[in-house]
Amino acid sequence: MKKGILLVNLGSPDSPNPKDVKRYLGEFLMDERVIDVPLWARTLLVKGIILNTRPKASAKAYKKIWWDEGSPLIVLSERLQEKVQNQLDVPVALAMRYGSMTIKKGLQELVDKGCTDIKTIPLYPQFAMATTETIDVKVDELVSKYFPQVKITRTPAFYNRQDYIDVLSASIAEKLEDLDYEHILFSYHGVPERHIRKSDVTNGNCKMDGKCCFKKGSLQHEFCYRHQCEITTINVAKKLGLKNGTYSTTFQSRLGFDPWLKPYTDRTIERMGKEGIKKMAIVTPAFVSDCLETLEEIAMEGEEIFHEVGGEEFTVIPCLNERDDFAQVLSNITMEWIATETVIA
């Protein structure tokens, strides 16, 4: 069976115009693993409220970060795919969970090249129902409907791989080398607290009390986004020798009125600025590629909040994007898969 790799990221609108943003947000937010309420309630909320208000504001934000070549998230994912392809002999395709670069097209591209043994790699270091799980489920649906001859191998979240932690740490160290910063914030995309409970395979271990995520050996950690974010921070802090109190974990990008994972990034930036921190660095490890949430929400809005409360230097560390060493992590994941399958066969 010929092998192939399908990298999958979130996706972006086709353009930063309100019509395209509305179409994209409609597909994204109608996903039952993103807005996880019954269909009637989701339809009311998304089509009745959000899509009548948000696209205009979101389009304005997208316009601020859009590149001549297109959406930064898409362009950076394409550059990454090219790098990974150059490191490997097996075909590597790229798809997006939402928008025009569909997973169906990505699978078709690999099938057209003769691949029937495909490994999917969601471009998310940490597992979440709204990211990794929705990709895995969509791939299964498409394969059973259109590509029954294809065997799929999933890739678990790679937050705890040493090569990933080394690369993330190197990307931070390079940026901070000559910089005199007082605090480094590790800001992850948030999810509603409810999502963490829903993904709790141990049925009740997850108490959202700040302790369960650190319990050794819990089966729940495999599907606990909060645990995986906290551990990413801890492992990087260890690798870089960061002192306690000089770094922290926060969660950004809330939507709606339910409680989301805390502490919130924007409020933390504001509080720290008010408490007298003048030089802050911020890294966003839940995002592999720079996107609206890093380039606008963090680098523009976050900086504005910090300056408003007296902060002076706000350094944003880029995502791993198309770094050679990050492409190498994805190639390592691929080569380990090929080696294991060869031994089993």
Ligand SMILES: C=CC1=C(C)c2cc3[nH]c(cc4nc(cc5[nH]c(cc1n2)c(C)c5CCC(=O)O)C(CCC(=O)O)=C4C)c(C)c3C=C
């Ligand atoms: C990194 C992982 C992500 C998780 C987890 C996630 C959960 C999540 N997101 C929303 C709602 C929105 N997210 C939006 C943008 C966006 N989200 C991620 C990643 C994760 N989302 C990325 C990479 C991006 C940027 C996409 C780009 O084109 O650059 C948006 C759209 C922008 C906006 O209008 O603000 C929304 C809406 C929910 C509800 C959710 C979990 C339940």
Ligand SMILES: [Fe+2]
């Ligand atoms: Fe999001």
Ligand SMILES: [Fe+2]
């Ligand atoms: Fe947890």
